[in-house]
Amino acid sequence: MSKRQKAPAKAAPILPTEKEAANIQLALDQSADRPKRIRPPATTARYLGPNRVEVGPPHDDRAGWAKALGASLGVDSPGVASILMASASAIMGELAINSQEDADAHMAREMRALEFVSAIRPETTLEATLAVQMLGAHEASMLMMRGVHKAKTVQQQADYVRLMNQSMRTFTAQVDALTKLRTGGKQQMEVRYVYVDARSQTVIGGYPAGEGEGPVRQSEISNKPMHPVSEPLVMRLRAACRCGARTRAGTPCQAPAIRGKRRCRMHGGRSTGAPKGEANGNYQTGAWTQETIQARATVRAFVRMARKQLDDLW
Numbered sequence: 485m486s487k488r489q490k491a492p493a494k495a496a497p498i499l500p501t502e503k504e505a506a507n508i509q510l511a512l513d514q515s516a517d518r519p520k521r522i523r524p525p526a527t528t529a530r531y532l533g534p535n536r537v538e539v540g541p542p543h544d545d546r547a548g549w550a551k552a553l554g555a556s557l558g559v560d561s562p563g564v565a566s567i568l569m570a571s572a573s574a575i576m577g578e579l580a581i582n583s584q585e586d587a588d589a590h591m592a593r594e595m596r597a598l599e600f601v602s603a604i605r606p607e608t609t610l611e612a613t614l615a616v617q618m619l620g621a622h623e624a625s626m627l628m629m630r631g632v633h634k635a636k637t638v639q640q641q642a643d644y645v646r647l648m649n650q651s652m653r654t655f656t657a658q659v660d661a662l663t664k665l666r667t668g669g670k671q672q673m674e675v676r677y678v679y680v681d682a683r684s685q686t687v688i689g690g691y692p693a694g695e696g697e698g699p700v701r702q703s704e705i706s707n708k709p710m711h712p713v714s715e716p717l718v719m720r721l722r723a724a725c726r727c728g729a730r731t732r733a734g735t736p737c738q739a740p741a742i743r744g745k746r747r748c749r750m751h752g753g754r755s756t757g758a759p760k761g762e763a764n765g766n767y768q769t770g771a772w773t774q775e776t777i778q779a780r781a782t783v784r785a786f787v788r789m790a791r792k793q794l795d796d797l798w
């Protein structure tokens with residue numbers, strides 16, 4: 485319960501400037517147009533004992549409160565809503581409460597967390613779960629950002645920056661996942677290039693064939709018998725790695741590289757490379773053959789994995 489403190493003397497109110505008032509009016513107008521969202525209901529926590537807290541409404545309509553809580557998170561089941569609430573609470577690092585005062589501070593933070601989840605406007609349990617995880621990634625990146633400022637050494641600072649970037653990337657991936665969930669996995673194709681197939685006259689991208697203004701003209705294609713064009717092929721060639729061999733002009737070759745290689749068919753892409761093992765002219769002790777390099781990597785990976793398992797255990 486928050487009691488507003490009355491100011492002792494009534495001073496004249498400070499009004500917003502004309503510019504500020506216009507901005508406030510704009511905000512009011514726009515939020516009036518936006519569809520209303522069900523917000524997390526007012527919630528209080530009662531301290532029952534160490535680490536035991538009862539969460540509930542500040543009134544007696546418990547069923548209504550539970551319904552509103554679920555609706556604000558986009559789930560029907562009160563059980564799922566309470567799990568999500570507990571997850572949000574865990575993310576905010578508020579697992580332990582030790583007194584009545586702390587319970588209020590705890591609830592305030594938890595309500596802010598629920599506001600965040602609710603503002604993403606989840607509509608299914610899956611979306612709500614994702615929204616809670618987004619809260620986690622966001623909180624983690626903010627925590628790491630604070631770490632960057634507090635770091636005492638350059639190494640620490642670099643570590644925090646790396647961790648911050650990781651959690652931000654996680655957040656971005658979650659945004660993508662949410663978008664996919666909402667659009668049912670359908671992706672919109674953006675047309676950037678126009679391809680004309682000389683034989684079937686197929687056009688991808690909306691320009692009529694033969695009108696001449698597209699990036700690829702029909703005559704250009706039919707004059708290149710060594711580079712036959714069909715639409716999936718030209719798409720694949722566009723996406724292929726480019727050959728980096730230096731041409732006589734000094735520029736990279738840029739022809740599509742052979743699959744899995746870094747050079748095109750004219751510049752060694754078809755070559756199997758120098759002989760392996762003892763047949764290689766540079767073979768000395770065998771410490772750097774593909775086989776020994778691979779064996780060392782396998783052992784290292786195994787040791788890393790074992791150490792991590794031990795770390796997780798203890």
Ligand SMILES: [Zn+2]
Binds near residue numbers: 728729749750
């Ligand atoms: Zn090349």
